[in-house]
Amino acid sequence: MPEVIFPGPEGRLEGRYHPQKEKDAPIAIILHPHPQFGGTMNNKVVYNLHYTFHKMGFTVLRFNFRGVGRSQGEYDQGVGELSDAASALDYLQSMNQNAKHCWVAGFSFGAWIGMQLLMRRPEITGFISVSPPANMYDFSFLAPCPSSGLIINGAADRVAPPKDTQTLVGKLHEQKGITVTHEEMEGAGHFFEEPHMQPMLDHVETYVRRRLTETSR
Template sequence: MPEVIFPGPEGRLEGRYHPQKDRDAPIAIVLHPHPQFGGTMNNKVVYNLHYAFHQMGFTVLRFNFRGVGRSQGEYDQGVGELSDAASALDYLQSMNANSKHCWVAGFSFGAWIGMQLLMRRPEITGFISASPPANMYDFSFLAPCPSSGLIINGTADRVAPPADTTALVGKLKEQKGITISHEEIEGSGHFFEGPHMETMISTVSDYVKRRLTESTR
């Protein structure tokens, strides 16, 4: 899978780009967890989401936020990281101008950034939000949430307690015109450890495939 370097707001950003042969394949970006707590694009959840999207026929990009790996700049409380994500999407779209579907997937801190990106980019048609830290960050900017998506978390998550995620889902489900799906993985912690990873990935894949099928009817 080719390593790529593309321009970001604070210098170059490092990514992994996995294209399809099909010129109008759907596109997806995958966003990693908190840079100050060891989050990188090679995080297991991010890596597995990346490959799941590729296996479903997506051209996929995951990348390191500023200050991580070979990406230039330094941590910016989420503000700069949102700009990084927008730059990554610009880069992915520039390489795939014929794509009709655009998805964003994020894990933990990356889920929070991904949900903000939804508000900036109306072309995003779907999202995956894995273990969103609704206890740590304000998600009230999702008013209204512009596209349908899946929120997935573990029932034993001690980093982002399930009650906070359920409350977030409840607020989003009150909004008209979109459908928020919510799946909880029994016994899983924040990082979908062990066998829970496979369950999470298969749940995400089933959801995305269903959405793609619906969009072609």
Template sequence: MPEVIFNGPEGRLEGRYQPSKSKTAPIALILHPHPRFGGTMNNQIIYELYYMYVKRGFTVLRFNFRGVGRSQGTFDHGAGELSDAAAALDWVQTFHPDSRGCWIAGFSFGAWIGMQLLMRRPEVEGFISVAPPANLYDFSFLAPCPASGLMVHGDADKVVPMKDVQALVDKLKAQKGITIDHETLPGANHFFADQTDTLLELCGNYVDKRLEVLGKVEM
């Protein structure tokens, strides 16, 4: 798990990077929760998602948004963080020009940033959005959503009510050409306290299912 520093739009960004042994393996970019509420790349769910992809042969990067940890800059309410994510993906791709596709996984605020990034990057073929904050941010840019993916939410989430996530899922499921899987964890709160293992099992099973169809990773 090499520590890396790479250039972002507002200075250097700090990350953790694990290249795949396969030159053609897809890339996974992992995006952390809200910086103003303690979100970092070392969040437990971000950490576990990172290794979930590593175990499946992906080239994986997680990093701190601007102003977090050793990343330079200051919080920019989403616009700058989206630019950070784009710069992070660019950085990985320079070392893996033969990579076949990309996945984005984000938790809460990171899910919102990730969904915006996939709208701008046609190479993204899959996503995982954990507790997408559909009541706090505008997701109307997903018109249409260009890739299939998984949305996971807890039914005891007091930060993002179930009805808001369900409305987003229903809107995306109505679109043609993509498939949105939706999993609700009974009793799970916004941070999936005591349910991280269940969350990661769901995410891992979803990626395995997609990889079986896509046939992208050389293990």
């Protein structure tokens, strides 16, 4: 997979870009967990989400937030990281100007950043939020949530307790015209350690394929 370096707000950002042959293939960016707790674009959940989207026919980009790996800059409490994500989406769109659909997927901290990006970019048609840390970050900006998506978490998550995720989903369900699908996986923790990783990816794939089928009718 080609390594890419593209411009970010604080210097270069390092990514992995995996294109499709079709010029109008849908596009997706994948956002990694917290930079100060070892989160990188090579996190297992992020890596596997990347390849799951590519297998479904998406051109995919995952990248390191500022200060991680070869990406320049320093951790910025989520503010700069949101700008990094916007720059990554700009880069991906510039390479794929005929893309029919645009998705964002994030894990943990990356799910929080992804949901904020969703609010800023009306062209995003779907989202995947894996283990959103609703106990640590304020998600009240999702008012209203601009597009439908999937929130998936583990029932045994000790980092982001399920009750906080359930509260978040409950608020999002109150909105018209938007369907937020929620999957809570029995026995799975925050990081979807084996044997829970593949079932989680299967849920994601089933959801995304259904959405793509609906929009192609």
